[in-house]
Amino acid sequence: MILGLALLSGCDREAREVRGKPLPETAVAAQTSTLFPGGGSAGPEDPRAEMYAENAYHISEGGRLYRQMNCVGCHANGGGGMGPALMDDQWRYGGRMDQIVASIDQGRPNGMPSWRGKLTPTQMWQLAAYVRTLSANVPKDAAPSRNDTMSNIYPRTLAEPEPPSASDPAGAKGPAR
Amino acid sequence: MSKATQAGMGGGLLLLTGCAGVQSIAPSGGAHTAAFNNLFVIFLVVCGFFYLLVIGFLGAAILRRRREGDTGVPMLFRAWVALVSVSLVGLAFASWLTDRAMASYSEQGSPVRVRLTANQWWWDVTYFGASHSEDIRTANELHLPVGRPALIELKSNDVIHSFWVPNLAGKQDLIPGRTGDIALLPRKSGVFRGQCAEFCGAQHAHMALTVIVEPEAQFRAWSRRQLATARTPTTAQQLAGMAYVTTRECATCHAIAGTSASASVGPDLTHVASRSTIAAGTLPMGRGGLYAWIADPQGVKPGAHMPYIGLEARELDAVVAYLESLK
Amino acid sequence: MRWRMRACVMAALAIWPAMQARAQGNGTDDGQWVMPAHDYASTRFSRLDQINRGNVGQLKIAFTFSTGLLKGHEAAPLVVGSTMYIVTPFPNYLYALDLNRPGAPLKWKYDPKPAAASQGVACCDVVNRGAAYANGRIFFNTLDDYTVAVDAETGAEVWRTKLGDINLGETMTMAPLVADGKVLVGNSGGEMGVRGWLTALDAGTGKIVWRAWSTGPDKDVLIGPDFKPYYAMDRGKDLGVKTWPPEAWKIGGGNVWGWISYDPELKLVYYGTGNPGPWNPDQRPGDNKWTAGIFARDVTTGQARWYYQFSPHDLFDHDGINEQILITMKVNGKPRKVLLRAERNGYFYVMDRVTGQVIAADPYGNVNASLGVDLKTGRLIPNPDKVTTQGKVVRGICPASPGMKDWNPAAFSPRTGLVYIPHMNLCMDYGAMEANYIAGTPYVGADVKMYAGPGGNRGVFTAWDPGARKAVWEIKEDLPLWSGALVTAGDVVFYGTMDGWFKALDATNGKLLWQFKAGSGIIGQPISYRAPDGKQHIAVLAGVGGWAGAVVAGGLDPRDPTAALGFAGATADLPGKTTGGGMLYDFVLP
Numbered sequence A: 001m002i003l004g005l006a007l008l009s010g011c012d013r014e015a016r017e018v019r020g021k022p023l024p025e026t027a028v029a030a031q032t033s034t035l036f037p038g039g040g041s042a043g044p045e046d047p048r049a050e051m052y053a054e055n056a057y058h059i060s061e062g063g064r065l066y067r068q069m070n071c072v073g074c075h076a077n078g079g080g081g082m083g084p085a086l087m088d089d090q091w092r093y094g095g096r097m098d099q100i101v102a103s104i105d106q107g108r109p110n111g112m113p114s115w116r117g118k119l120t121p122t123q124m125w126q127l128a129a130y131v132r133t134l135s136a137n138v139p140k141d142a143a144p145s146r147n148d149t150m151s152n153i154y155p156r157t158l159a160e161p162e163p164p165s166a167s168d169p170a171g172a173k174g175p176a177r
Numbered sequence B: 001m002s003k004a005t006q007a008g009m010g011g012g013l014l015l016l017t018g019c020a021g022v023q024s025i026a027p028s029g030g031a032h033t034a035a036f037n038n039l040f041v042i043f044l045v046v047c048g049f050f051y052l053l054v055i056g057f058l059g060a061a062i063l064r065r066r067r068e069g070d071t072g073v074p075m076l077f078r079a080w081v082a083l084v085s086v087s088l089v090g091l092a093f094a095s096w097l098t099d100r101a102m103a104s105y106s107e108q109g110s111p112v113r114v115r116l117t118a119n120q121w122w123w124d125v126t127y128f129g130a131s132h133s134e135d136i137r138t139a140n141e142l143h144l145p146v147g148r149p150a151l152i153e154l155k156s157n158d159v160i161h162s163f164w165v166p167n168l169a170g171k172q173d174l175i176p177g178r179t180g181d182i183a184l185l186p187r188k189s190g191v192f193r194g195q196c197a198e199f200c201g202a203q204h205a206h207m208a209l210t211v212i213v214e215p216e217a218q219f220r221a222w223s224r225r226q227l228a229t230a231r232t233p234t235t236a237q238q239l240a241g242m243a244y245v246t247t248r249e250c251a252t253c254h255a256i257a258g259t260s261a262s263a264s265v266g267p268d269l270t271h272v273a274s275r276s277t278i279a280a281g282t283l284p285m286g287r288g289g290l291y292a293w294i295a296d297p298q299g300v301k302p303g304a305h306m307p308y309i310g311l312e313a314r315e316l317d318a319v320v321a322y323l324e325s326l327k
Numbered sequence C: 001m002r003w004r005m006r007a008c009v010m011a012a013l014a015i016w017p018a019m020q021a022r023a024q025g026n027g028t029d030d031g032q033w034v035m036p037a038h039d040y041a042s043t044r045f046s047r048l049d050q051i052n053r054g055n056v057g058q059l060k061i062a063f064t065f066s067t068g069l070l071k072g073h074e075a076a077p078l079v080v081g082s083t084m085y086i087v088t089p090f091p092n093y094l095y096a097l098d099l100n101r102p103g104a105p106l107k108w109k110y111d112p113k114p115a116a117a118s119q120g121v122a123c124c125d126v127v128n129r130g131a132a133y134a135n136g137r138i139f140f141n142t143l144d145d146y147t148v149a150v151d152a153e154t155g156a157e158v159w160r161t162k163l164g165d166i167n168l169g170e171t172m173t174m175a176p177l178v179a180d181g182k183v184l185v186g187n188s189g190g191e192m193g194v195r196g197w198l199t200a201l202d203a204g205t206g207k208i209v210w211r212a213w214s215t216g217p218d219k220d221v222l223i224g225p226d227f228k229p230y231y232a233m234d235r236g237k238d239l240g241v242k243t244w245p246p247e248a249w250k251i252g253g254g255n256v257w258g259w260i261s262y263d264p265e266l267k268l269v270y271y272g273t274g275n276p277g278p279w280n281p282d283q284r285p286g287d288n289k290w291t292a293g294i295f296a297r298d299v300t301t302g303q304a305r306w307y308y309q310f311s312p313h314d315l316f317d318h319d320g321i322n323e324q325i326l327i328t329m330k331v332n333g334k335p336r337k338v339l340l341r342a343e344r345n346g347y348f349y350v351m352d353r354v355t356g357q358v359i360a361a362d363p364y365g366n367v368n369a370s371l372g373v374d375l376k377t378g379r380l381i382p383n384p385d386k387v388t389t390q391g392k393v394v395r396g397i398c399p400a401s402p403g404m405k406d407w408n409p410a411a412f413s414p415r416t417g418l419v420y421i422p423h424m425n426l427c428m429d430y431g432a433m434e435a436n437y438i439a440g441t442p443y444v445g446a447d448v449k450m451y452a453g454p455g456g457n458r459g460v461f462t463a464w465d466p467g468a469r470k471a472v473w474e475i476k477e478d479l480p481l482w483s484g485a486l487v488t489a490g491d492v493v494f495y496g497t498m499d500g501w502f503k504a505l506d507a508t509n510g511k512l513l514w515q516f517k518a519g520s521g522i523i524g525q526p527i528s529y530r531a532p533d534g535k536q537h538i539a540v541l542a543g544v545g546g547w548a549g550a551v552v553a554g555g556l557d558p559r560d561p562t563a564a565l566g567f568a569g570a571t572a573d574l575p576g577k578t579t580g581g582g583m584l585y586d587f588v589l590p
Helices: A002-008 A048-053 A056-068 A071-075 A097-106 A121-134 B003-019 B031-063 B075-105 B216-227 B236-247 B287-295 B313-324 C002-012 C116-121 C546-553 C564-570
Strands: B112-119 B122-127 B136-139 B141-145 B150-156 B161-163 B172-174 B180-184 B190-195 B208-214 C060-066 C078-080 C083-087 C094-098 C106-110 C132-134 C137-141 C146-151 C157-162 C177-179 C182-186 C197-202 C208-213 C260-263 C268-272 C293-298 C304-309 C325-331 C334-342 C347-352 C358-363 C370-373 C380-382 C392-397 C411-413 C418-424 C426-432 C446-452 C459-465 C470-477 C486-488 C492-496 C501-506 C512-517 C527-530 C536-542 C583-588
Touching: A048 A097, A048 A121, A056 A071, A056 A121, A097 A121, B031 B075, B031 B180, B112 B141, B112 B161, B112 B172, B122 B141, B136 B216, B141 B216, B150 B161, B150 B172, B172 B180, B208 B216, B236 B313, B287 B313, C078 C132, C078 C527, C083 C583, C132 C177, C146 C182, C177 C260, C182 C268, C260 C325, C334 C418, C358 C370, C411 C486, C418 C492, C426 C564, C446 C564, C486 C527, C492 C536, C546 C564
Parallel strands: B112 B150, B141 B208
Antiparallel strands: B112 B122, B122 B136, B150 B180, B161 B172, B190 B208, C060 C583, C078 C083, C083 C094, C094 C106, C132 C137, C137 C146, C146 C157, C177 C182, C182 C197, C197 C208, C260 C268, C268 C293, C293 C304, C325 C334, C334 C347, C347 C358, C370 C380, C392 C426, C411 C418, C418 C459, C426 C446, C459 C470, C486 C492, C492 C501, C501 C512, C527 C536, C536 C583
């Protein structure tokens, strides 16, 4: 009996941080280059990434925004179109959570619009978390195994993960967008 | 309506006096509810009569033992079977008549055609005009003229919801991927409350619909106002608010006719200040409600899709001033 | 059943093809190629006959030229005098090659320096469909909404006019037409909620003479007292507003990104309007005038003369922008000025170009999206089983969104009387969903997945007899056909495939006479010209891309069949068959 109770105590409901981490300024300064003259690295990831990346609520909200904010119009369901594919291992400006947020926030010169002032920082983080599911780079218990809406795509959790490629060759697939 | 049913209904109402109000089946603001109430009263009277009769027989049976030499079916029993049969047929007939009557209401006069799309957690309302260029888009509020049927098309954008305005009619589900419909025939003016009647997520309770039944002339005046594009702001503060709303976060979800904001994810804001509530009946419309809702939507309605934006005080003042002007 | 009845009625109207088209305007057979369609009538027919059915098999490379770009090359080269001009996809370089010297070396290069960000609002690859030449100037459009006039001799910019705004999702990809001293251009952006227009610029100064919008009130659409549409469905005041929900016409599409033809005798220009936006039809109840239809306009004033809507309340992204071939043809024994159009919705239209009457409309492939065209009312009859609606996936719709034939133009030979149509055989599943308008972002609202139609072949090359109203012969192609066609007086017809084969067929029976494997898939428009040495040449740009080839040009991931608005589903095997790379190939007899 006591053992049973002890086991149940682990069954906390996942917290829904509906307000996100409301920092008005988008404090994202992720570097997107992998070249550091004289050596170095891109540094540790923004601490907020963890809170969003493995949270089913944020991933699901990100999925809703991905369709409603028209990301799907350019990037399709991960395969790309007007914009590059998001389901493969090629990340022109980095595939880390904070790098994806930086791309959404700042925009990119070859056609990615800047969403600063159009989306809130919380929404950008949620979108980044969802974008990571397209290449199956989130825990299987956080990403849904079926889609909430009708769709022509294979459930992401059933796909093999495609971690961002180590060489990270921006523009490996045609000129950078 | 016969004297008897009126009397019966009076008795029924007496029982239901606790339930009167903007969200109640008793006062019968709509033809469908009225018809249903009549049927209910007939059932109540007939079934009540039989109930008392059966109780009476049961008492008699306990008091009186079987006599020697009784054979065959007693006359009283035959009469009893006949009475029950006739009553059942009568009730079935009454149900059928009520059903026919309800079906005919949608043909009484030229109908108002409306599409109601349920979202988590608000109602998107489209009125179909004579041509589509006269369609009206609003949210969380249904204006209906007295005495004219309203044919409502029901759709859902996400999960199953249910449309229920108890004063006017019964429930009808809104199912994603399917188009349902319901007909209403409001019989008296008033403000009624509708409510999502199928659990649809965290804010199911905050998914109300205000139904305003008004005389034809008032309804037409309202339609005309709704069809107009948004009022152009006059004060500097309102203009600053307009600039924010039409170019920043707001415009990625909301539409304001006459401006560049044409998004359709959130409620149409063209005449937002003419509505009586904010966020599907969560807050009353007004300066206080607008401030509370825009400053901290997740505090007011946790989980709602309206995001926390973090406006500065000056921006918040301007946005509220602008939205308040959208009568 | 109704369709069959109509077919019988129409069969009673005997129609015979005239055996000659009247080449119109300045695009005659002087051996030059001064506009992508060769002439104002858009025949893409060359009167040069050195290369014929007997010797085409000996064609050899004369020279090649690399554009240095990896995107889709849809343009037709131009040849004026002894210079060849090539306009490339973004960044829209204009190259001039000197045909007087061996190997046709580069004479000059003009770089308009378009904004890089415009690539992000160009639906379906950053293509350009060609330039036009008149009075010593080359005119073309840049992706970021400029029309540019360049001195054909020196490559110096003469004028440039900004016509649109990329922040609203507007781009320009079409080839201008120069007529009556005006440069006619239109915008793209039917997938971005852009309101379409056709604009006439003064060829001398670049000033806007008139602009005709495709939606909105009559004064914006340039509809006045001269407007006399043939069918009742197109008559009425301010239909560009009344056939839309309030405000929706402002973001309703109808873009003019295709082809313009011109009849100098009638002084009328003909052009089609694109799809209504968004693709989700439930967000725009009504007929959505004046999208997915064809306008005839007075070239001087821009005033509309007639209009006909191919797809009222379009349900499938069936733009109406395809080319119109202007010929004179005998109908019921009487010669009539007609307009031929292999339309995206799957019907081959023969229309009276004076009145706008539809004389015939017959399917030239597998069509189940509609049940036919009612020739009494002019209206397309929708198939109730294939009506797309929000929240539902409708399966097995043929033709798919790019239609039976997309922008890639057909050719007409007055010698054979046949229209040579490079087209597709694709079907699709279409799931409409709510689209959210945010200026400068996609406004589509549809999850689409395309695949090969009945028979399994994705492309078809059809020779259509407009008089007999049937196909004379057809060639099945594995991949969708996205290149234009060319036919010559030597009775040879040319087209390219997406895996890089450039083919020459016998124009009378479709027999393959010659083929050449280019370095990349061909989606360009072949041309034929007489070089300064007096020899007939054939030239074509290779370089796969466009909507059909976006999966290669954009480096898309074909595991997602909805990529490239659903086209990746139909061309998932393309990355294994070809790679990008723009190259001009020029052929000549040894």
